[in-house]
Amino acid sequence: MFSELEKNLRQHITLTTDEFDRVKRYFVPKKLRRKQFMLEASDVCTRMAFVSKGALFSYSTSEKGSINVVQFAFESWWMADLYSFFTEEPSKLYIEALEDSELLLLKADRLQPLLADVPAMETYLRILYQNAYVALQRRLEETIGLTAEQRYLRFMERDGRLLLRVPQHMIASYLGVTPETLSRIRKQVS
Amino acid sequence: MKTKSTIAIIGSTGNMGSAIAKSLAKGSNRLLLFGREDTKLQTLKNDIHTLNSGADVEAIGCPKDASWEADIVILAVPYAAEAAVAEEIRPYVTQKIVISIANPMNETFDGMVTPADSSAAQELQKLLPDAQVVKAFNTTYAANFAEPVIAGVPADAYVAGDDEKAVQTVTELVQSMGLNPVVAGGLAVSHTLEHMQLLLIQLTVKNNYNWHAGWKILHN
Ligand SMILES: NC(=O)c1ccc[n+]([C@@H]2O[C@H](COP(=O)([O-])OP(=O)(O)OC[C@H]3O[C@@H](n4cnc5c(N)ncnc54)[C@H](OP(=O)(O)O)[C@@H]3O)[C@@H](O)[C@H]2O)c1
Numbered sequence: 001m002f003s004e005l006e007k008n009l010r011q012h013i014t015l016t017t018d019e020f021d022r023v024k025r026y027f028v029p030k031k032l033r034r035k036q037f038m039l040e041a042s043d044v045c046t047r048m049a050f051v052s053k054g055a056l057f058s059y060s061t062s063e064k065g066s067i068n069v070v071q072f073a074f075e076s077w078w079m080a081d082l083y084s085f086f087t088e089e090p091s092k093l094y095i096e097a098l099e100d101s102e103l104l105l106l107k108a109d110r111l112q113p114l115l116a117d118v119p120a121m122e123t124y125l126r127i128l129y130q131n132a133y134v135a136l137q138r139r140l141e142e143t144i145g146l147t148a149e150q151r152y153l154r155f156m157e158r159d160g161r162l163l164l165r166v167p168q169h170m171i172a173s174y175l176g177v178t179p180e181t182l183s184r185i186r187k188q189v190s
Numbered sequence: 191m192k193t194k195s196t197i198a199i200i201g202s203t204g205n206m207g208s209a210i211a212k213s214l215a216k217g218s219n220r221l222l223l224f225g226r227e228d229t230k231l232q233t234l235k236n237d238i239h240t241l242n243s244g245a246d247v248e249a250i251g252c253p254k255d256a257s258w259e260a261d262i263v264i265l266a267v268p269y270a271a272e273a274a275v276a277e278e279i280r281p282y283v284t285q286k287i288v289i290s291i292a293n294p295m296n297e298t299f300d301g302m303v304t305p306a307d308s309s310a311a312q313e314l315q316k317l318l319p320d321a322q323v324v325k326a327f328n329t330t331y332a333a334n335f336a337e338p339v340i341a342g343v344p345a346d347a348y349v350a351g352d353d354e355k356a357v358q359t360v361t362e363l364v365q366s367m368g369l370n371p372v373v374a375g376g377l378a379v380s381h382t383l384e385h386m387q388l389l390l391i392q393l394t395v396k397n398n399y400n401w402h403a404g405w406k407i408l409h410n
């Protein structure tokens with residue numbers, strides 16, 4: 001249940017066995033089935049999720065009912081609406097299971113006790129937030145500065161292997177194009 | 191809250207488990223039912239769907255899987271069975287709410303089997319140190335869930351626990367079931383709550399309350 005998290009933590013920080021045993025006591029083990037929600041829009045996002053197994057995706061919905069995919073998270077990735085998590089404002093996002101998933105959730109009110117108990121986790125979380133910021137900035141720049149085709153190529157280069165698990169219309173939504181446009185781009189670049 | 195809560199009921203085929211399941215199924219929760227007998231579980235599922243055709247309920251094969259998928263776990267097994275169930279679910283209830291409904295009475299109903307300075311809820315917390323154990327429903331007879339109003343007033347349903355957020359969540363759940371939640375204090379208050387029910391049971395037998403009785407604090 002904890003092997004992925006342990007591997008991930010140890011990539012960034014040094015923890016004794018005793019410290020990791022303490023870390024485990026702050027995480028909620030939670031199974032989510034495909035199409036179930038970790039978060040629904042208008043609720044405050046009070047939990048960060050580490051994906052041990054499976055995949056999640058976050059999205060907003062338009063008035064017309066279409067979805068705008070914001071982010072995917074596969075094994076060993078984190079997922080949350082950090083904006084809502086930190087501001088405690090209602091989220092505009094849905095976080096849904098793309099596949100049957102096993103998550104480890106960290107609740108907002110457990111964060112400070114965890115950091116007080118195992119200070120090394122401060123470093124880990126700082127790295128986590130840095131990465132989240134970089135990813136957000138990159139996404140913003142790619143959306144503003146690149147053509148759909150360039151965005152697609154970057155995306156495939158980075159996460160191509162994982163995207164085999166994602167339906168085409170969600171990839172299209174993530175890239176901000178229609179499924180038809182995506183299909184045309186795929187033909188062009190192949 | 192809009193995001194659905196998933197509630198596992200361990201021992202859902204019993205008097206309390208089935209009464210709580212039927213009551214909760216009227217809301218928008220997702221229910222995971224564990225019981226040892228398939229036929230009883232099927233009957234319960236059918237009853238629930240008769241009450242609410244859109245109810246999100248599922249029978250789950252073992253307490254471990256039910257607890258892993260749940261946000262809240264209700265232990266509705268006899269007190270004597272709690273230690274074994276707790277052992278099985280312990281890794282899967284870390285930082286989750288576990289509701290203790292037990293009244294740990296002896297066989298002659300004249301005392302408790304728990305140590306004099308403890309309670310079923312506190313003993314459960316010792317077995318599940320990383321869970322948020324909350325006492326609830328122990329002063330509510332199984333029959334009261336279908337008829338929470340007794341002699342014209344909604345019966346009180348006392349809630350006790352050490353984690354403030356967990357107590358609030360359970361209080362909202364109790365309210366959604368048509369009972370009148372009263373936050374009684376920290377988990378140690380369970381000792382009193384369990385003894386209140388011991389007394390009520392003794393009086394129910396003596397005065398023939400027909401197992402439809404409850405506590406109510408009168409105040410202005
Ligand atoms: N009855 C009331 O009005 C009332 C009121 C307040 C609190 N309580 C408390 O609620 C709890 C349950 O009482 P109840 O009256 O509902 O009892 P019950 O009708 O005998 O139900 C007990 C349930 O637990 C299951 N069970 C028994 N041993 C088990 C084990 N070792 N492992 C897994 N499941 C097991 C039973 O399954 P099977 O059907 O397969 O045997 C049944 O589903 C007790 O702690 C009691 O003090 C009861």
